[in-house]
Every structure is written in C-alpha cells, then in structure tokens.
Amino acid sequence: MPLLTVTDLRTHFHTRNGVYRAVDGVSFHVERGETLGVVGESGSGKSVTCYTIMGLVPQPPGRIESGSVVFDGVDLLRCSPKVARSVRGKRVSMIFQDPMTSLNPYLRISEQVIEPLLIHGNVSRKDALGRALAMMEAVGINDAAHRIHFYPHEFSGGMRQRVMIAMALITRPELLIADEPTTALDVTVQAQILELIRRLQHELGMAVIYVTHDLGVVAGLCDRVQVMYAGRIVERADAHALFRSPLHPYTRALQRSIPSLQPKGRELFTIPGLPPDVSKLLPGCAFAPRCGFADDACNGAVPELAEAAPGHSHACIRMRAGEIDRDA
Amino acid sequence: MPDEPPRAVPENILELRDVRTHFPIHRGFLVKRQTGAVRAVDGVTLSVRQGEVLGLVGESGCGKSTLARTILHLIPATSGAVILNGRNLGQASRTQLLACRRDLQMVFQDPYASLNPRMTVRAMLAEPLLAHRICGKKDVQGRVDELMRIVGLAPRFARKYPHEFSGGQRQRIAIARALALRPKIIVADEPVSALDVSIQAQILNLLSHLCREMHLALIFIAHDLSVVRHISDRVAVMYLGKIVELGPAEDVIDRPRHPYTRALVSAIPVPDPEVERARQRIVLQGDPPSPINPPPGCAFHPRCPYAIARCREAVPPLVPCGPSREAACIRLDELP
Known part of the structure; x- marks a missing residue:
C-alpha cells in the first residue's frame, strides 16, 4: 500500500x-x-495541493470540494481533528x-526546533534539546550548541532553511513535503540544501514530495515527476522518461x-500567452x-490523465490519438 | 550577439574606476562613533561599450545591487569614479546629473513593488516625459502609445492600474518606463527572477531585442547563470564586493577559471537526469563571509578548495588570462 494516496482532490x-x-481533480x-x-508555474495549484494535505488551507475562503488524502490508511480529510493532528507535524x-517569514522572530531557535517534539514526542525538555x-x-x-540559542534574525537565509x-x-x-525550499536561496546554497535533503532522506528512509518550478532541480533529485497546469496533473512519469520523451x-x-x-544568440522559445x-x-x-497542437476537439471536454506506457501518463487527447509525432 | 560584424570603434559609454561603496556602521546612542563599514562594493573597475550586454552575477550579499545603485548615483560612491559618456557623475552638478539621468535608467527586480499602485500606466509613462520636458502635453499621448507598443502591450491598456496586470506585463511596463527617455544604458537588477519560466523567456527576448534595435547598453544583474549566459556578451562575476572573473559570457560559464566561478557553475542543476546524477559537484561549505570584516587576502580563500597559505597574504588583482578574459586568483596556472 502506498504511503500517501490522494484521490480526486478539489x-x-x-x-x-x-x-x-x-486544485481541480488531482490524484496521485x-x-x-x-x-x-x-512541477508547474505559479498558480498551477502545486502549493495548494500541499497545503490541503497538511490541512493549512484557510476555510473560508478555501473549500475542499471533494477527494480524499489517505496517509497510511487514515483519511486526513475525514478523520477526527485529534487523529489528524497526530499525523500532521509528526x-x-x-x-x-x-x-x-516562516520562523517566529520572537522565539529562540531552540524553542522552535523542539516544539514539534514537545507536542508529539512525549519527551522531556532536556531530552528534546x-x-x-x-x-x-x-x-x-x-x-x-552555541547557535541553537540564537534568534532567527541572527541566521542567514541558507541557515534559516537548515533550521526549518x-x-x-x-x-x-515518514513523509516530507518541501514546497520550493530553495527558490529564495542562492544556487550555491541550493546545492547544499539539495545535498542535505538527499542525505537525510537516505538516512531516515522518508518519502519526499518536492515542489518546484525548476526542472533542473527535479532532474537530480526525483524518482518520479508530475507536471501540473491550471490545477490538474497533465503528465506523470519517472524522471528519466519525462526528460527523455x-x-x-x-x-x-x-x-x-x-x-x-x-x-x-537565438530567440528563446516562449510559450505564447x-x-x-x-x-x-474553459x-x-x-x-x-x-x-x-490544439484543434477543435481539445475544447470539447477536459482531458483525463491516462496511462500511455507503464508508469507514464499524460492528459492530451491529440497525443493519445497519435496525431502528434511522439519524437517531435 | 556573436555573429554580428564588429561595430566601428566600440566606445565605452560607462566606465567605473576603482568604485567603492561603503556603508558606515555607527555605535553609541548619544555620541555616535563610526566603528566600521560594510564594504558592499570594494574596488570595482569595469567598462561597458555602447550596445553591449554585460551580465553581473554573484550570490546575494555580494554587492551586485549596491553596484547597480551606485552606477545610477542613487547611492553615491564612497571613492572612485563612475564616468558616463566622459562625465564623472560624482563631480557633476545637480543640473548635469539630471541630464545624465536621461541616459541611465533602471529596471527593478520586483514588478509588484516598483510600480506605483495608484498611477495608471499612462501616468507612469508620461511622468518622465513631462519631468524632463521631452515632449509637451499634446504629444505625450502619442509617445506613451508608442512605448507600450515597443514593449508588446496594447495601447488600449493605458488607462489600467498595475494590479490589473500579470507579473510579466508589469515588468514590460517597468521596461517601457525605463525606455521613455531614450536612455543609452539600462541597469536591470534581477528583472526576471520573480517571473515564471515561460514568462522569463518572453522578457529576455524583449530585452535582447531592444538592445539590438536601439543600440542600448544593458547591465543585466542576475543570479541565474544560464539566463546570463544566454543574454550577455560579457559577464562579470562578483564575490564580496569585488569582481573575481570577467570575460565573454559563453567562455566564462562554459570554461570558468576562478575557483569561485567554477563552484557557481557547478551548483546550477542540469535539466537532464543522467547528466545530473553522473556529474561531480563542487559543494561550497558555509555562507559568504561578512563584508564588514572580510577575510585577509583573497576573500574567497576560507571556502576555496584550492586555497593555500599564500592566498591569505594579499588581495589578488584581476589579471588577464586568455583572450579578453581576466580573473583574480594567484593560483590560476596551478589549478587543474
């Protein structure tokens, strides 16, 4: 059974x-x-998907219209708040x-880092520290040992992300959701943070959902990739297949x-509009x-995500009908 | 652009001579004493030719943005000279400075913060034209429409306010505003960093198109090396207030010489899983040191994998290394 199953989330x-x-009908x-x-541009719904899993969508104005988020057998959208709290954050x-902006400027780093342990871990302050x-x-x-008692403003951006x-x-x-964790950082610091996530993932054996708009980051880090556009997944494949074909x-x-x-020296390729x-x-x-490649048929109905090859799905009706050259 | 024939006598439109911009640090409440200085820009010598695109790269805090503001005289240089068209901006009178400002314009990073939310596009584009008396009230409308067309916006949007536009469109407005006075040089401070990939490409195309058409020099500041490589003729790499490497853009980024440039290039993720997983990456340790008390000698030596004792002794000067290339490292010839 997968660790996390998201079905028809809206x-x-x-x-x-x-x-x-x-987010308009996302399953993964x-x-x-x-x-x-x-992967997706801003407004494609990638962050809202994560926020919904974490229960961070403000309601109202947000409303989860349908779907389920099942983590290890527990539906986080329907279980009691107490059960949900025991999963989220732990x-x-x-x-x-x-x-x-995601650290509290009034609290020492030590207080903020041990907070999840004090809530979930059932440990003493001393052990937590x-x-x-x-x-x-x-x-x-x-x-x-010295810097744990600092306040957030005494750290640089890369260091704060390490604290986070x-x-x-x-x-x-068991699952880490990383929502563009390196977008605000320099490339050299980004390389450090990616290295760190990779190493810790290896040590702790956790799963990672890595949200980014940078295809380069995805290439080095991810096993599978899904591309989002306008609140839906338009393609999903393992990283090699997605970049190769x-x-x-x-x-x-x-x-x-x-x-x-x-x-x-040549004009850059741009997506019009x-x-x-x-x-x-629409x-x-x-x-x-x-x-x-669009024609009249594309405006008919919202195309569903369907498998084209084992582990490789996409939501383009013309590609599926063989009307687009696969190697073009 | 590489394939173009060489232009007749490339003239230096902008020259920086040993420019330093320091911010004093004061201590004490009643009696203020200067206890130190943030050396944001610390001895930059650079020249920009007419119609040239110069990329300026470096990590945050390396002084790129301060250098941009110093060039525009928004922050006066502590020492050294900024020479625009043969005139030293530091010694220019107010009227002369006003005239110089026409030739020198800036595009800022955040198109959400750099446009006045209470002004329509028309008002924003007309303001510089009227302030500098470029055209009378009657001709303003025509010029505003023309500017909007140049940057790819329909003139019928002139009555709208910034919040009605997307990020990319706002950046187009910011570019139109910079172009209003027909400048000779534009300083663009991270103009595409806040934009999505597909919109980035549109703005980059627009900028390089404008530079070619209007023979405009552009100082393009960015931290994304692949963007800089694409748009720039030459690139300057900054570290802690100093230029550490300078040369033709492709050359520098494809074959970096300075250890810092090498690390910077190696940190860019390659959008290809096989290449990305196979390659050896130089991961720099730690953060850049503080510009308040930079390390002695070469400022990069505490993080440099090739540093030796001699690197601590003196600040390495920029020395020529190959055709029209310069780098500031004493071990250039000894490096692999």
Whole structure:
C-alpha cells in the first residue's frame, strides 16, 4: 500500500470575484522512501495541493470540494481533528519556500526546533534539546550548541532553511513535503540544501514530495515527476522518461523554455500567452489556448490523465490519438 | 550577439574606476562613533561599450545591487569614479546629473513593488516625459502609445492600474518606463527572477531585442547563470564586493577559471537526469563571509578548495588570462 494516496482532490477558493479552482481533480500516490517531484508555474495549484494535505488551507475562503488524502490508511480529510493532528507535524512535515517569514522572530531557535517534539514526542525538555542539538548538527549548522540559542534574525537565509529542515525532521517523519525550499536561496546554497535533503532522506528512509518550478532541480533529485497546469496533473512519469520523451505539449514547451538548453544568440522559445485564470476555466483542455497542437476537439471536454506506457501518463487527447509525432 | 560584424570603434559609454561603496556602521546612542563599514562594493573597475550586454552575477550579499545603485548615483560612491559618456557623475552638478539621468535608467527586480499602485500606466509613462520636458502635453499621448507598443502591450491598456496586470506585463511596463527617455544604458537588477519560466523567456527576448534595435547598453544583474549566459556578451562575476572573473559570457560559464566561478557553475542543476546524477559537484561549505570584516587576502580563500597559505597574504588583482578574459586568483596556472 502506498504511503500517501490522494484521490480526486478539489480545493476551490470562493471569493467575491468568483470561484478559483486552485486544485481541480488531482490524484496521485507516494510510495515509502520515494521522491516525487511536482512541477508547474505559479498558480498551477502545486502549493495548494500541499497545503490541503497538511490541512493549512484557510476555510473560508478555501473549500475542499471533494477527494480524499489517505496517509497510511487514515483519511486526513475525514478523520477526527485529534487523529489528524497526530499525523500532521509528526509523520508528515512540511518545509516552506520562504525561510525569512516562516520562523517566529520572537522565539529562540531552540524553542522552535523542539516544539514539534514537545507536542508529539512525549519527551522531556532536556531530552528534546539534546535531540534538537543532534538534528542541528545533522543539517550542517556549525557550533550548534552555541547557535541553537540564537534568534532567527541572527541566521542567514541558507541557515534559516537548515533550521526549518531540522524542525521538520526532528520527529523523524515518514513523509516530507518541501514546497520550493530553495527558490529564495542562492544556487550555491541550493546545492547544499539539495545535498542535505538527499542525505537525510537516505538516512531516515522518508518519502519526499518536492515542489518546484525548476526542472533542473527535479532532474537530480526525483524518482518520479508530475507536471501540473491550471490545477490538474497533465503528465506523470519517472524522471528519466519525462526528460527523455515528454509527451504532453505543455511539458515539452516547459522543457524547451529552459535557457541553458537553447543555443545562445537565438530567440528563446516562449510559450505564447499567459497562464490561465483558474476562476474562468474553459470547458476543454486548459492549455489549449497556448498549445501549438490544439484543434477543435481539445475544447470539447477536459482531458483525463491516462496511462500511455507503464508508469507514464499524460492528459492530451491529440497525443493519445497519435496525431502528434511522439519524437517531435 | 556573436555573429554580428564588429561595430566601428566600440566606445565605452560607462566606465567605473576603482568604485567603492561603503556603508558606515555607527555605535553609541548619544555620541555616535563610526566603528566600521560594510564594504558592499570594494574596488570595482569595469567598462561597458555602447550596445553591449554585460551580465553581473554573484550570490546575494555580494554587492551586485549596491553596484547597480551606485552606477545610477542613487547611492553615491564612497571613492572612485563612475564616468558616463566622459562625465564623472560624482563631480557633476545637480543640473548635469539630471541630464545624465536621461541616459541611465533602471529596471527593478520586483514588478509588484516598483510600480506605483495608484498611477495608471499612462501616468507612469508620461511622468518622465513631462519631468524632463521631452515632449509637451499634446504629444505625450502619442509617445506613451508608442512605448507600450515597443514593449508588446496594447495601447488600449493605458488607462489600467498595475494590479490589473500579470507579473510579466508589469515588468514590460517597468521596461517601457525605463525606455521613455531614450536612455543609452539600462541597469536591470534581477528583472526576471520573480517571473515564471515561460514568462522569463518572453522578457529576455524583449530585452535582447531592444538592445539590438536601439543600440542600448544593458547591465543585466542576475543570479541565474544560464539566463546570463544566454543574454550577455560579457559577464562579470562578483564575490564580496569585488569582481573575481570577467570575460565573454559563453567562455566564462562554459570554461570558468576562478575557483569561485567554477563552484557557481557547478551548483546550477542540469535539466537532464543522467547528466545530473553522473556529474561531480563542487559543494561550497558555509555562507559568504561578512563584508564588514572580510577575510585577509583573497576573500574567497576560507571556502576555496584550492586555497593555500599564500592566498591569505594579499588581495589578488584581476589579471588577464586568455583572450579578453581576466580573473583574480594567484593560483590560476596551478589549478587543474
């Protein structure tokens, strides 16, 4: 049985300007110990998916319209709050994009790192501090015994993200959700953090959902990758297949827009138009208005994600009908 | 661009001579004493030719943005000279400075913060035209429409406010505003970092198109080396207030010489699983040191895998290494 199974998840936001379908029918699973990459542009629903799993969607305006999030046999959306709390923050933890705003500036690092242990771990403060210290060392903070008593502002961005990781991992979770943890950091620090996540994952044997917009990060880190567009998954495959033979036109376009893969001096390939407004979704494929392969059939119905090869699914009706050259 | 024929006598439109920008640190409540200085920019010598795109890269805190603001004279240089078209901005009078500002414009990183939310696009684009008396009230409308067309926005959007636009469109407005005075040089501080990949490419295409068409020099500041490699003619790598490597963009990024540039290049994730998993990465330890008291000698030596005792002794100067390339490392010839 997979560690996490998300089925037909729909998280909508009801605002004065209409209903924003941030996540609109997403299903996926995560096996124990594996790394799943979630790629998409801003507004594609990748963060809201994570927030829904963690129960962090503010309701209202958010509303979980349908679906289930089953973690190790427990449906987190339907179980009692007490049961959900015993899973979230203990067996599933999350690290956020912005290490500058996700730590409490009024509390010492030590207080913040041991908080999950005091809530979930049933340990004394002294033992908790000992484990916090070991964790701080594990995430590569030098002189941890001294610096654990610092306040967040005394740390640099990379160090704060390490503190966030230490805080997330101190309960030894089985699943770590990392929502763009390196986007706000420099490339050199990003390399350090990725290395760290890889190492700790190996040591603790946890599964990771890694959300990013950077295809480069996904290539090095993830076993499987799913690409999101307008609140839906448009393609899912193992990392090698996704980079070698992307099938959905959006994945292909995304890959072609990476500057380092394009000859210098030439115009960069761009996806025409803008990402769709998720409050005014079209009856058909959300990517059709920007897609070079779209025809009338694409505007008919929302295409379902279906398997094209073992472990490789996509949601493009023209690709499935064989109307698009697979190697083009 | 590489395939273009060489231009007749490339003229240096902007020159920086040993520019230093330090921020004093004061201690004491009643009697303030200066106890030190943040050496944000610490001895930068650089020249930009007409129509050239110069990429400026480095980690956050290395002084890229301070250098940009120093070039625009938004922060006056502590010492050294910023020379625009033969005129030293530090010694220019207010009127002269105002005239110089026409030639020198800036595009900021965050298109959400750099546009006034209470001004329509038209008001924003008309303001510099009227302030500098480029055109009278009657001709403003025509020029605003033209600017919007240049950056790929329909003139009918002129009555809208910034919040009605997406990030990419806002950055187009910011670029149009910078172009309003027909500058000779634009300083763009991380203009695409806040944008999505697909929108990034559109803005990059627009910038390089404008540079070619209008013969505009561009100082392009970014931390994304692959973007810089694509758009720039030359690239300068900064570390702790100093330039450590300078040369043609492709050359520097494909064959870096300075150990810091090597580490920076090796940290970029490659969007290919096989290459990415096979390659050896130089992972730098720790964070860049504080610019308040930089390490003695080469500022990079505490993190450098090739550092030896001699690196602590003196600050290495930028020395030529190969065709139109310079690097600041005393061990260049000894490195593998």
